[in-house]
Amino acid sequence: MSDTTHLKGKYDWGIDEVVAQLRHLRVQSLEVRNRRDNPPKLPTRKELHKILDGLCAVLFPNRLGLPDLNDEGIDYFVGHTLESLLRELFKQIRRELQFVSKHQGVDKEASEQAICIARQFAAQLPKVRALVDCDIQAAFEGDPAARSLDEVLVCYPGITAIIHHRLAHILYQLGAPLVARIISEIAHSSTGIDIHPGAQIGESFFIDHGTGVVIGETAIIGSRVRVYQAVTLGAKRFQKDENGALVKGNLRHPIVEDDVVIYAGATVLGRITIGRGTTIGGNVWLTHSVPPDSNITQTYLRSESFCEGAGI
Numbered sequence: 001m002s003d004t005t006h007l008k009g010k011y012d013w014g015i016d017e018v019v020a021q022l023r024h025l026r027v028q029s030l031e032v033r034n035r036r037d038n039p040p041k042l043p044t045r046k047e048l049h050k051i052l053d054g055l056c057a058v059l060f061p062n063r064l065g066l067p068d069l070n071d072e073g074i075d076y077f078v079g080h081t082l083e084s085l086l087r088e089l090f091k092q093i094r095r096e097l098q099f100v101s102k103h104q105g106v107d108k109e110a111s112e113q114a115i116c117i118a119r120q121f122a123a124q125l126p127k128v129r130a131l132v133d134c135d136i137q138a139a140f141e142g143d144p145a146a147r148s149l150d151e152v153l154v155c156y157p158g159i160t161a162i163i164h165h166r167l168a169h170i171l172y173q174l175g176a177p178l179v180a181r182i183i184s185e186i187a188h189s190s191t192g193i194d195i196h197p198g199a200q201i202g203e204s205f206f207i208d209h210g211t212g213v214v215i216g217e218t219a220i221i222g223s224r225v226r227v228y229q230a231v232t233l234g235a236k237r238f239q240k241d242e243n244g245a246l247v248k249g250n251l252r253h254p255i256v257e258d259d260v261v262i263y264a265g266a267t268v269l270g271r272i273t274i275g276r277g278t279t280i281g282g283n284v285w286l287t288h289s290v291p292p293d294s295n296i297t298q299t300y301l302r303s304e305s306f307c308e309g310a311g312i
Helices: 003-007 015-032 047-057 071-101 108-123 125-142 149-155 157-174 178-193 298-302
Strands: 232-234 265-270
Touching: 003 157, 015 232, 047 071, 047 125, 047 157, 047 178, 071 108, 108 125, 108 157, 125 157, 157 178
Parallel strands: 232 265
Antiparallel strands: none
């Protein structure tokens, strides 16, 4: 008796039963969402990852584009690459719009809207490049370990995250929030920095080290703000309606004014305002507004009287 014959029974994985159970759960899930027959396709993370890589090359062709580009060929490379990328981005946006409308087959309205969004997105790329240049400069000036602007661009996870965010934020504003959210999650996966595409962030933003940083959907951040690893700008509580469902879209994250520094491990929660020029020390838990030019440390917070659970 051969080894294969002897082991045949041991290699019975029960796959048919697993497939049948998975089919049942899949159909059940689609029925709950009323999408059993030919459910609309979602934007794909794999394709958006390729688009992002290409957009970074368009924004910084000398550093993130092809290695042998010369001055004569840069504009051609940028134009040719952007034309291809926008066609692919259009398809992903159209998928989102069709998914939201539950439309099956050809949807002329979704196609026209997706073209409009992609065109408006492209028009804002010079603005993104200018903002990212400011972010890179802020990182270079804010980190004594940085030896050059080029090093900051190609090595710093905070710069990768903010490039992704500035691209995603435009799409979020233009009406493609799902595509924007996928883009932000691609950055989250590669950098450990979680910035919701709805967050509003001013120029010269610097995330140092970055791992564990969380910035919520309705956060507003001014200019020349610096945050360190494990900082959270989150919500204090989640409101529910009369049916017990979470209320979506309410303003629940902090406002951080210009020239604020937030050190590692600080947690800032709720729709509060951190005044201009404030410094928040490491591992601080903050749930109330502070005036401009404050210096908030754990010692300061322990000297305050707590109310409504603040500081717990």
